[in-house]
Amino acid sequence: MFIETCIAPVNIALIKYWGKRDEELILPINDSLSMTLSTDEMCAKTTAAACSSFKEHRMWLNGEEVPFEENPRIMRCLKALQRLALAKGESLKFPLEWKLHIVSRNNFPTAAGLASSAAGYACLVYTLASLYGIADEELTAIARQGSGSACRSLHGGFVRWHMGKLEDGGDSIAAPVVSASHWPNMHVLILVVNDGRKKTSSTKGMQRAVETSDLIKYRAKYCVPQRINAITDAIKEKDFETFAKIAMQDSNQFHAIALDTYPPCVYMNDVSHAIASFVHAYNTAVGHTRVAYTFDAGPNACLYVLKEHVPSLLQALNKSFPNDNATNVEYFKGIPIDKNVSANASASANDDIILNGNFSFAINERNLLKYIIHTKIGLGPQRLNKDESLINATTGLPF
Amino acid sequence: MFIETCIAPVNIALIKYWGKRDEELILPINDSLSMTLSTDEMCAKTTAAACSSFKEHRMWLNGEEVPFEENPRIMRCLKALQRLALAKGESLKFPLEWKLHIVSRNNFPTAAGLASSAAGYACLVYTLASLYGIADEELTAIARQGSGSACRSLHGGFVRWHMGKLEDGGDSIAAPVVSASHWPNMHVLILVVNDGRKKTSSTKGMQRAVETSDLIKYRAKYCVPQRINAITDAIKEKDFETFAKIAMQDSNQFHAIALDTYPPCVYMNDVSHAIASFVHAYNTAVGHTRVAYTFDAGPNACLYVLKEHVPSLLQALNKSFPNDNATNVEYFKGIPIDKNVSANASASANDDIILNGNFSFAINERNLLKYIIHTKIGLGPQRLNKDESLINATTGLPF
Numbered sequence: 001m002f003i004e005t006c007i008a009p010v011n012i013a014l015i016k017y018w019g020k021r022d023e024e025l026i027l028p029i030n031d032s033l034s035m036t037l038s039t040d041e042m043c044a045k046t047t048a049a050a051c052s053s054f055k056e057h058r059m060w061l062n063g064e065e066v067p068f069e070e071n072p073r074i075m076r077c078l079k080a081l082q083r084l085a086l087a088k089g090e091s092l093k094f095p096l097e098w099k100l101h102i103v104s105r106n107n108f109p110t111a112a113g114l115a116s117s118a119a120g121y122a123c124l125v126y127t128l129a130s131l132y133g134i135a136d137e138e139l140t141a142i143a144r145q146g147s148g149s150a151c152r153s154l155h156g157g158f159v160r161w162h163m164g165k166l167e168d169g170g171d172s173i174a175a176p177v178v179s180a181s182h183w184p185n186m187h188v189l190i191l192v193v194n195d196g197r198k199k200t201s202s203t204k205g206m207q208r209a210v211e212t213s214d215l216i217k218y219r220a221k222y223c224v225p226q227r228i229n230a231i232t233d234a235i236k237e238k239d240f241e242t243f244a245k246i247a248m249q250d251s252n253q254f255h256a257i258a259l260d261t262y263p264p265c266v267y268m269n270d271v272s273h274a275i276a277s278f279v280h281a282y283n284t285a286v287g288h289t290r291v292a293y294t295f296d297a298g299p300n301a302c303l304y305v306l307k308e309h310v311p312s313l314l315q316a317l318n319k320s321f322p323n324d325n326a327t328n329v330e331y332f333k334g335i336p337i338d339k340n341v342s343a344n345a346s347a348s349a350n351d352d353i354i355l356n357g358n359f360s361f362a363i364n365e366r367n368l369l370k371y372i373i374h375t376k377i378g379l380g381p382q383r384l385n386k387d388e389s390l391i392n393a394t395t396g397l398p399f
Numbered sequence: 400m401f402i403e404t405c406i407a408p409v410n411i412a413l414i415k416y417w418g419k420r421d422e423e424l425i426l427p428i429n430d431s432l433s434m435t436l437s438t439d440e441m442c443a444k445t446t447a448a449a450c451s452s453f454k455e456h457r458m459w460l461n462g463e464e465v466p467f468e469e470n471p472r473i474m475r476c477l478k479a480l481q482r483l484a485l486a487k488g489e490s491l492k493f494p495l496e497w498k499l500h501i502v503s504r505n506n507f508p509t510a511a512g513l514a515s516s517a518a519g520y521a522c523l524v525y526t527l528a529s530l531y532g533i534a535d536e537e538l539t540a541i542a543r544q545g546s547g548s549a550c551r552s553l554h555g556g557f558v559r560w561h562m563g564k565l566e567d568g569g570d571s572i573a574a575p576v577v578s579a580s581h582w583p584n585m586h587v588l589i590l591v592v593n594d595g596r597k598k599t600s601s602t603k604g605m606q607r608a609v610e611t612s613d614l615i616k617y618r619a620k621y622c623v624p625q626r627i628n629a630i631t632d633a634i635k636e637k638d639f640e641t642f643a644k645i646a647m648q649d650s651n652q653f654h655a656i657a658l659d660t661y662p663p664c665v666y667m668n669d670v671s672h673a674i675a676s677f678v679h680a681y682n683t684a685v686g687h688t689r690v691a692y693t694f695d696a697g698p699n700a701c702l703y704v705l706k707e708h709v710p711s712l713l714q715a716l717n718k719s720f721p722n723d724n725a726t727n728v729e730y731f732k733g734i735p736i737d738k739n740v741s742a743n744a745s746a747s748a749n750d751d752i753i754l755n756g757n758f759s760f761a762i763n764e765r766n767l768l769k770y771i772i773h774t775k776i777g778l779g780p781q782r783l784n785k786d787e788s789l790i791n792a793t794t795g796l797p798f
Contacts, residue, residue, distance in 0.1 A: 256614060257655065263675075
């Protein structure tokens with residue numbers, strides 16, 4: 001039995017992917033750009049095993065067995081990897097006919113709507129590539145066929161998914177913009193929002209947008225190319241204010257496109273909009289753009305903020321969004337707050353205004369947030385040691 | 400003392416006006432199209448008096464004295480009317496130097512955010528024109544300078560505001576598309592939604608949109624001209640389904656543009672979106688597009704529906720948006736429901752599904768709506784008799 005275990009990160013788009021020009025190959029109508037989050041706080045973990053004795057492909061996701069051969073996206077990724085293994089002419093460790101057992105877990109709640117499929121497919125492709133002994137050059141184009149944004153989770157730091165021009169999607173790949181070490185103090189607060197509404201899936205939402213929105217064509221053709229270049233420059237120059245403004249504008253434009261769809265797709269709710277208003281009010285209070293929000297196809301907010309400003313932001317957040325669980329360990333997850341940094345960071349006059357409680361952004365309701373995850377920029381997928389395996393090497397089944 | 404009293408209607412845009420190319424003259428960046436609502440349910444009423452003994456211009460709005468000569472928009476309208484009176488060379492009943500007393504009231508709550516300024520300025524201009532004895536050909540270009548959409552309230556039925564090309568705005572006028580009698584069974588339910596948020600004013604919101612939204616230019620140049628023509632044809636042919644679809648698409652696109660603004664403007668809230676979802680679910684349940692929604696720069700919904708379908712729609716609405724005050728006379732205002740029409744209208748199988756309660760669109764919260772106004776298509780402004788005056792002819796002051 002051959003076994004490989006890997007982890008892959010979540011990525012959060014700053015210039016959004018919305019709309020395909022090819023549904024089957026998952027080819028987008030515009031480039032997108034994301035930041036990869038540290039796997040310390042959130043990641044997908046996958047173990048893949050191949051054995052001559054396995055009767056059929058089997059897969060377990062977050063503890064439950066799920067269809068494998070009936071899932072066209074998984075099979076597409078698997079076949080592309082097998083073709084690559086053959087084409088590369090590498091000496092195969094085991095015959096390609098051997099059936100696979102795959103076990104995958106996210107270390108964060110999938111219910112949070114936090115791009116779990118991107119991390120999941122990136123991890124699947126990376127793990128299978130490791131198992132087959134394939135170098136990872138062409139992997140992003142394969143992961144893309146599992147879940148579009150998965151291609152961006154195969155790199156760390158800031159990553160650009162080039163839409164490409166080829167019909168077969170061979171040039172629709174993700175490439176690093178800068179590595180995580182370029183801007184290591186880039187932190188993220190994920191605000192998980194309570195929400196009970198039924199939402200249109202991303203796949204259906206973007207399909208319907210391409211079919212019915214007039215504005216999406218203009219966005220893809222004119223707005224995105226300009227923004228991608230501008231935010232890339234801002235990232236390279238570590239110009240946070242420009243970076244933040246473009247990120248917020250593109251998040252809003254993505255939701256504008258969703259609303260311009262018929263029937264409309266609505267992913268942000270009143271709490272999401274309150275968070276966006278809070279961010280604008282906070283930036284106005286401190287006198288410059290210190291925090292950026294971005295929202296994916298759900299109500300949760302991702303706030304981008306430099307490490308040194310996290311404590312003061314958190315204080316303002318907790319004041320504006322009071323929560324009965326605020327002191328509960330389950331409410332604030334991820335990187336702990338460094339109290340010393342907190343004291344230093346509050347040295348400026350504007351910070352004092354906020355920390356002294358003079359900044360107010362009043363929301364009458366309590367408990368609007370479910371919990372907060374504090375994380376930061378991170379690396380791409382990693383191979384783990386055998387002792388991290390999710391599969392019992394004797395039985396070939398999940399532990 | 401010369402006295403005139405008039406009423407003017409509210410209008411609801413179906414193709415939205417959003418964005419000025421000239422802030423002072425109030426010249427829009429695109430045509431818009433609206434339906435005038437019956438003055439039986441909602442109107443502005445204005446009395447204007449001129450007297451040699453009045454010392455200064457004075458104005459009372461909804462019972463409170465408000466600035467007159469300090470209000471540039473009112474003064475602009477007044478001066479334009481006076482120029483017109485002079486230019487027309489009509490025999491003036493009284494010297495233009497005489498000061499004016501103006502009393503104006505809305506018969507509906509201004510707090511409802513229901514385009515009260517449009518009705519108000521239309522009524523002001525129409526009443527002053529009557530007082531000065533001016534025929535009403537050029538009045539829409541004058542009312543436009545008070546509040547852009549006011550120009551559309553000077554006609555009944557469906558009305559198109561042509562953006563015009565001239566720099567002085569002389570051709571930025573409103574003209575009737577069809578009169579109210581063309582489609583007399585066009586009814587409207589206004590759902591007034593509870594909302595406590597601070598909102599960006601229309602003036603500021605559209606100014607910011609023109610400055611910061613990329614999408615607004617495309618909308619104004621390409622989307623609106625096409626939609627105006629298509630909805631005009633649908634109105635002329637009384638093709639409700641096409642009419643409804645375009646109206647909903649344009650409402651959504653307007654809110655998409657507001658969201659694409661930086662910082663974003665958010666006018667619809669969760670309840671507004673729930674109403675939109677309800678409408679789509681209802682139309683799906685009855686098998687065709689029988690109801691259309693449109694939302695202005697606030698959370699309230701205007702539902703367009705033909706008279707014969709009002710009872711069944713109301714029943715579904717009351718079931719989906721349960722309200723403790725549902726049987727209260729204050730909750731359902733305007734045109735009463737004809738129980739006989741109700742019985743006849745429910746003859747079709749789909750209606751029965753809804754009326755029998757099989758249609759469900761579950762919202763867990765009660766009392767999301769403040770109240771409902773039932774109204775319909777209506778006429779333009781009207782002169783009223785002396786006994787309707789709001790000004791005491793002896794004192795020159797409000798009653």
